[in-house]
Amino acid sequence: MADGTAKLTLLVVEDDRALSAMLVELFTDEGYRVDAVYDGQQGLHRGLTAQYDAMVVDRGLPVMDGVDLVEVLRSRGITTPVLVLTARGAVADRVAGLDAGAQDYLVKPFEIPELLARIRALVRRPDGNSTLRVDGLCLDRVTRTVSGRRVGADVELSEREAALLSVLMKAPGRIHTRGQLLSSAFGGVDTPGVVDTYVHYLRRKLGRGIVRTVHGTGYRLGIE
Incomplete structure (x- = not known):
C-alpha cells in the first residue's frame, strides 16, 4: 500500500478494545500505518493535530458521538475521508453520518473483504485524496x-x-x-x-x- 514515499496512514476511533485491536492488525497486515484511540475526544484531537489518509470512526463513541466528531472536523476544515462504523442500520442513521461529512458508512457486523475494499476506495477517491x-x-x-x-x-x-x-x-x-x-x-x-x-x-x-x-x-x- 505504500506510495513510494510513505505508507498510507489510518486512524481508527473505536471504543471496543477487541474490535479496535483486530482492525489495527488487519490494516497493518494490509500495509497501512495505523493509529488507534478509544473515544471521540481523543479522535478529535488526533484528527486536528495529525495527518491521516482516512479515518475509521465508530458511531457510538464515549465522550463524543462519532457523527459529532465528523461534524467538528469538517467545521475546522479537516477533509480527511471518513468511514463510519455502526451497529445502527436504519436509513436515518446512515443519512445522519453522510450529512455530517462522512464519505462512507458500514453497518456491523461487516465482512472483512468489504471493509478493506471500502477503505481502498476511500483513500483513492478523487474528491478525497x-x-x-x-x-x-x-x-x-x-x-x-x-x-x-x-x-x-x-x-x-x-x-x-x-x-x-x-x-x-x-x-x-x-x-x-x-x-x-x-x-x-x-x-x-x-x-x-x-x-x-x-x-x-x-x-x-x-x-x-x-x-x-x-x-x-x-x-x-x-x-x-
Whole structure:
C-alpha cells in the first residue's frame, strides 16, 4: 500500500478494545500505518493535530458521538475521508453520518473483504485524496502536478515534494511541527533537515509564499 514515499496512514476511533485491536492488525497486515484511540475526544484531537489518509470512526463513541466528531472536523476544515462504523442500520442513521461529512458508512457486523475494499476506495477517491484544491492552488496527487492562479503554468513535483504539499493543503490553517511533517509526509525517516530541505524545494518551484515559517513551531500552508 505504500506510495513510494510513505505508507498510507489510518486512524481508527473505536471504543471496543477487541474490535479496535483486530482492525489495527488487519490494516497493518494490509500495509497501512495505523493509529488507534478509544473515544471521540481523543479522535478529535488526533484528527486536528495529525495527518491521516482516512479515518475509521465508530458511531457510538464515549465522550463524543462519532457523527459529532465528523461534524467538528469538517467545521475546522479537516477533509480527511471518513468511514463510519455502526451497529445502527436504519436509513436515518446512515443519512445522519453522510450529512455530517462522512464519505462512507458500514453497518456491523461487516465482512472483512468489504471493509478493506471500502477503505481502498476511500483513500483513492478523487474528491478525497487524489486532487486537493485550496486558495487558488490545485495539486493532483496522481500526476504530482500543481496548477492554479498562484503558480501560473503547471509545475511537476517530486514524490516527496508532493507528499509534503499535500499534508499542508489538507489542513491549510494548521501549523505543523517538523516532527509531525516527518511522520506524515516522509514516513518518519530520521534524516536531519529533510523537512527544511523540501520546504526550500517547494518554495523554489512554487514561490516563497507557498509555505510559511512559524518561528519556534514549524510550517503551515501560505494562505493569501
